[in-house]
Amino acid sequence: MAITLKELLDSGAERLSLELVWGEGRLDRPIEEKAINRPGLALTGFFQYFAQRRLQVFGLAEFTYLKSLSTADREARLRGILEKNVPAIVISRNRNPLPELRALAEEYGTPLLRSTMITSHFINECTLVLEELTAPRDRIQGTMLELMGIGVLLQGQAGIGKSETALSLIGRGYSLVADDVTEVVRTNEGRVVAFAHELTRYHMEIRGVGIVHVPSLFGVAAIRREAMLDIVINLHPYTNDAEEDRTGIEPGSIEVLGIKFPFYSLPVSSGRDMANIVEATALNYKLKMLGHDAAKELDEKLIGRFLRKTAG
């Protein structure tokens, strides 16, 4: 999936200390490859292999080399690169573009950008920004909370009480990330980050009350901008024959952006304090992560005892 130069500038200008030198009207150009190229070899006239779909970064080495050339050569080599219709040229170390480069950029309609960062830092950081912008993402139904460092996505049919449960948990000091609609992005490390759409961020809807602004009611401690997803909890209406996990030894799983997460389905019925149960589920998961699986340990204790009795 290609992103445009505008998207890169919108989300990365500050992080990359990046400014546009020329090319206001050309920002809709796609960056088709998310890697970054230093066009050293191309400047020497070698074009048998040239990564022309990538951003081209001119650093100190490129500048020093260009300055060693005659004006005519310099113009010709630069033209060779711009002819390839590269997505954009970035000058690092906050240097001024050479007059030839500026003129050619305008001639070919290639945006020219400048960063104050040194080249290697810019390349590292820009690669990260491009990775984030092109990472697999989705928008899923569910309320995202953070409980003691555990990222919990609360799902369930409309009206089952996701927001109300979230509200109770917020009242107990936990944090809201997103209400009802959660944006998720997969990171390079194979984890999933969840956050709210910026328009509705930190708001939630409580039936009968309407839309509320969570930090205004509960303070800034009640919200988090984003959280890593750890478990998915589904709320379902109580029935006698639902396939619930009665021991917790073999929890189910669910895939989000191709990654498996533990999935717990909790039955809702009158008198069950769902916030309390969601809290216990998250705590029990945390305990398991610390290497203490209560259900399994009790089961092993039972089996050990039964086997001794059978033998005796």
Next chain:
Amino acid sequence: MAEEKIILREFKVLNKYGIHARPAALLVKTAGKFTCDIFIGRKGAEVSAKSIMGLLTIEGHHGSVMHVRIVGDDAEEALAEITELFENKFFEE
């Protein structure tokens, strides 16, 4: 008033590990489908088959004999399914 249906049976625990968590969960799930009351245990110490924590206390190790008492309208159907669980070693070794 019609007499309430009561069924009494005895089952031997056949699987190697006895009624540990997984078989207990199977029993609870099966018992939960019926409206009748189902009790399992040793003589004089029985628990509801709809309670997982109860089932873990009856110490149903391999070779032990469990009394099953079923009370209610759908007792026959419940007995059939519970028999299946015991006879098939709760679907484990």
